[in-house]
Amino acid sequence: MTDAVNGASILPLDLAGVSFAAGGRRLIKDVTCTFEAGPRTAVIGPNGAGKSLLLRLCHGLIAPAAGRVVWRGARGRDPAPFQAMVFQRPVMLRRSVTANVDAALALRGVPRPERRARTAEVLERTGLARFAHQPARVLSFGEQQKLALARAWALRPQVLFLDEPTASLDPAATHAVEEIIDAIRGAGTRILMTTHDLGQARRMADEIVFLHRGRMLEKAPAADFFAGPRNDLAQAFVRGELLWWRKRPSRDPATEP
Numbered sequence: 713m714t715d716a717v718n719g720a721s722i723l724p725l726d727l728a729g730v731s732f733a734a735g736g737r738r739l740i741k742d743v744t745c746t747f748e749a750g751p752r753t754a755v756i757g758p759n760g761a762g763k764s765l766l767l768r769l770c771h772g773l774i775a776p777a778a779g780r781v782v783w784r785g786a787r788g789r790d791p792a793p794f795q796a797m798v799f800q801r802p803v804m805l806r807r808s809v810t811a812n813v814d815a816a817l818a819l820r821g822v823p824r825p826e827r828r829a830r831t832a833e834v835l836e837r838t839g840l841a842r843f844a845h846q847p848a849r850v851l852s853f854g855e856q857q858k859l860a861l862a863r864a865w866a867l868r869p870q871v872l873f874l875d876e877p878t879a880s881l882d883p884a885a886t887h888a889v890e891e892i893i894d895a896i897r898g899a900g901t902r903i904l905m906t907t908h909d910l911g912q913a914r915r916m917a918d919e920i921v922f923l924h925r926g927r928m929l930e931k932a933p934a935a936d937f938f939a940g941p942r943n944d945l946a947q948a949f950v951r952g953e954l955l956w957w958r959k960r961p962s963r964d965p966a967t968e969p
């Protein structure tokens with residue numbers, strides 16, 4: 713599929729001093745970084761680190777309590793139509809597989825003949841064509857995950873946020889989903905994903921962001937990160953050590969509440 717671009721890129725994405733709080737807790741703490749066009753990014757970190765929240769902040773689904781999220785390439789354009797997101801637990805409409813893709817395109821104002829063409833194309837490319845007329849909710853979990861990707865791909869986003877795209881999938885389904893993500897990327901879409909799976913981060917990312925308790929403790933090229941993270945908590949995470957038992961050193965701002 714071509715023309716994921718729809719004009720000039722909205723990237724780079726700048727986060728400047730971004731914080732988010734809810735329920736009286738600071739959940740994302742003073743994140744400053746730039747996501748450039750090009751590399752695939754994996755956000756990693758333990759459960760509850762704030763990975764999903766960070767993606768939601770980037771995608772504009774929640775507003776920061778402090779700081780700014782700026783699509784520097786947007787230059788006055790609304791960045792929303794250039795992005796899509798696949799959620800950690802995608803929700804399917806109680807309609808057919810085809811209608812699920814069609815509805816997403818209709819929401820974006822894509823005319824009907826074009827919707828038909830794009831829907832057929834993404835179902836073919838994700839291996840779902842044979843399910844086109846089945847109710848989406850009878851699909852297996854792995855098939856629903858592919859449908860969620862197809863739905864997002866049909867929008868031809870410049871930037872695609874993927875929140876744990878293969879959580880609870882078996883190795884075969886994980887492989888299939890990773891192939892779809894590669895194809896989306898090959899068509900020109902910038903991938904920003906979260907994952908628990910370090911193997912997946914090695915396979916799928918050019919750049920790693922390590923989050924811990926709402927702080928971005930490291931952002932590095934994947935090769936450098938996996939050769940040896942600079943941050944000691946990131947090192948422990950890569951070694952597979954659980955982080956929750958670690959005594960909090962009082963001088964380490966990364967672990968302060």
Ligand SMILES: Nc1ncnc2c1ncn2[C@@H]1O[C@H](COP(=O)(O)OP(=O)(O)OP(=O)(O)O)[C@@H](O)[C@H]1O
Nearest residue numbers: 734735739757758759760761762763764765766800
């Ligand atoms: N709306 C909210 N109100 C209160 N707390 C929230 C809210 N959303 C998220 N949290 C809390 O923020 C923290 C970070 O949540 P988030 O879902 O981003 O973590 P995560 O890194 O994606 O974890 P996981 O690996 O389990 O998906 C968690 O402790 C969660 O309970």
Ligand SMILES: [Mg+2]
Nearest residue numbers: 763764800875
């Ligand atoms: Mg999450």
